[in-house]
Amino acid sequence: MILKSIALTALTTAVCAVGLPGVATALPEPQKAQETIAWGTCDRPADMPVADGVQCGTLTVPVDWAKPESGAVALRAYRWKAAGPSKTKGTILNFPSGPGETGDIAFATLRKSLPGYDLIALDPRGVGASGPLSCATDKALKIPYVPPMDRRTFHALKENQRSFWSTCTTNPAGLKHHLDAYSNARDAEALRKAMHLDRINVYGFSYGTLIAERYLGLYGDHVNGSVLEGVMNPAQSRREFVTSAAHGMEAIFDRFKKWCEEEAACALHGKDVVSAFRKAQKKADEGHIPGSLITTPWSSVAVTRYFELTASKGFKDAADGLKKLSEGKNPMPGDEETGQDQIPKTYPYADPIVCSDFDLSVKNVGQARRDLTATRKAAPVLGFSTNSNNYTSICLAGPHPAKKSDKAVTSRSAHPTMLLSNTLDPATPLTWVNSVARQLGHKAIEVRTDKVGHGGGLDNPETKRKVVAYMSQANRTGR
Template sequence: MQILSQGTRHVNRKSVALTALGVAVCAVGLYGVANAQLSTEKPRASPGKERGDLTWGTCDRPDLPVQKGVECGTLKVPVDWAEPQSETVALRAYRWKAADQSKRKGTILNFPSGPGEAGDIAFADLRQHLPGYDLIALDPRGVEQSAPLNCTADKALKIPQVPPTDSRRFHALAKDQSSFWSTCATAPAGLKNHMDAYSNARDAEALRKAMRLERINVHGFSYGTLTAERYLGLYGDHVNGSVLESVMDPTQSRRAFVTSAARGMEAIFDRFGKWCAKETSCALHGKDVASVFRTAQKKADAGQIPGSLHSKPWSAATVTGYFEVTAPSSFKEAAEGLKKLSEGKNPMPGEGKPGQDQTPKSVPFPDPIVCSDFDLSAGTVGQARHDLKATRKAAPVLGFSTNASHYTATCLSGPRPAEGSSKPVTSRSDHPTMLLSNTLDPATPHTWADRVAGQLRHKAVPVKTDQVGHGGGLDDPQTKRKVVAYMDQANRAGR
């Protein structure tokens, strides 16, 4: 999920205003998929004339230059795959050929993290850890240069990290969210209700066909694993190796989603507390870290901490959010920040009063895409109360995962889950899927990968890395050796 982006690229939370931490049923035949046009003579990518056409050119992405050697293209696909002759949407495609084509091992189709990350987000890491493969990807629907979902910024900023549990405020939130969703738009307009994982999986199959690739490999990270799972279920017979890291479990109910995420974050806090007790470099060494945390939350709720956290005023929820952001990358920074918060000081340099940031009227805001794939709406104030009771039981100190609970507020209005969105993961590939997880992940707890492994049964190869963080499994030498050996074997067998 968008929570903590992998690698080098992060969502600009001040301008985009707030990803939570900055995380149909049967195949429809592809219509009119033409041969790929592989000319790179044009100065920039231009849309194909027909749906299914694919043209390549140089990249002109303004927000972040692409890796040298990456080509960009545009692929036209139906907005609604159930109506394959309906209006089309132009999707941004990426291709990065292996340096030595004579030794090329195959092609890896990447499904990016998010929702909100560009298709090529993992290209540099994949080239480093799995050299010798051509890399291809799409910007998912509603993201980056694939008809981005844009929403009114001030309304996005007002979405709470945890839904309120008193009736008056909850009903006001439900009304606000209905108004908020009406401000969100895509071009074409119909795409707004077709941004789910099944649709993205069908887009990926259109890309494979347009490139005339008989066999491919699949890589997915975080939210991208959801689309990868649906791709394997629909089109896995074209897949050799598939590596999914920081795995999403589509079968979870809303309550399971928020409680498992809260339990995962509490486990990180427990590890943090043990580290502080042992390490003298910890700013809270010799102190009761849980007591310090609760003091910080009380001062925040009492309005005794100046400024804000990414345009959100300090509260018990933002203190939890601060820990979620800092601890996975640096226990030392988290300890220093919690100490300042407990003293009534703002640990975020440059953060002023809420609302002082210059925020554009409308911004790319991909968070509601999650609502296309999970039924996360709290629905009623009673459900919100029971959710909070369950998360507090699962996480006695932190209280909740702001990343997960944020979506139960966001999804009060927005796209409805696609048909079949909660179906278990299946695969049509002849080869098992490798599922990478960390023992302590702030966004996708390892229990999610365990559940998907149970759904895939003999078609799963679980690999768990003992580390704190979201992703980064391939940076562990032992995990990397397993992945490389698995991919080599899968591609030899798939020839």
């Protein structure tokens, strides 16, 4: 799951970064999808180019896999064939991050780190050219990162969310109720069949790991190697989801604080970092900081959000910004110049897809208060993870979680799954990958990279070496 923000195309680029059908084995296999795909050039906008050599096609699948006759949806498919004789290494099916990223998002990284493999992918349901989910901008901007703690404001949030979800559309319309990871996994199996591939490999990053996990549980007998990076854990409650994320962010703040104590490059070096953070929050709540954080007015919550977004990219930038905030200055000048006429009425907004896979809706103000008490205990300074807490507000209306969406991760592959994680990850904390490793048992291989940030494990030479060796072994011994 990427560190997300409401990033309106007309305003700014994103700063960083769950009553559907059951999943029992009795559900129909994806055998009614088309038998072949016609490949050609990719008709994407100029500001979203695909790499040279990447081809696009269309895969038509049922909107509802439990009722294949109820309608169909056209999904965007990608392939990037390896050049030269080395392409006999096999095929990697990519499950992209997000929700919201297109299927080819990791192609360049995979080609660089694992050359010689054919690469294939789909734009997930509700994303890119696969019936994108679009929602009303004004209502999306009203969704708070942390649900309100008083009854009147909480009731207003519930009303906004009911209205908000009614503005969200897909093409076809029924697709908005079938955006879950199980449906996406069945789509991926249809892609494998349409490409006449007996054996494949799997790579998933961030939210893509959730789809990859469901694919391994349903169709893993077709998988040789599988690498999941920035791992999602489906088998957790809402409270576990928000508290584990808060604890993970607090660990990043602790590392940041220590760095500031030791490094003169920190703008807060020699100062009380926690006091500076609190001072910034106080000034924000008192209205003493001009402008906004990507359309969000400055507040104590926005200050926490700012730290999440910047610390994962570099401690120096985070320190510079917090210093300015503590002085009542906006570290992101220019945001306040955005006019209302620049804001589109609707825009692609994939975050509600998470509600198809996790039961995260906070049902009442009492739950909201208890959640906040728990996250503050887990994160005494930051108080919460805005990245994760935001979903408890988003999911108040819909879509509803798929049946058995909280099922533990399993794999039908004869090979273990390699789980890549960073020691300090702001989006998918270490506790999530540890839990998935326990769920997989002997079918898990954990590889940890000592770094702050979300993803990027393949940039580490030792991590890359282990992945390359694992994939080579899996494909040598694959049936």
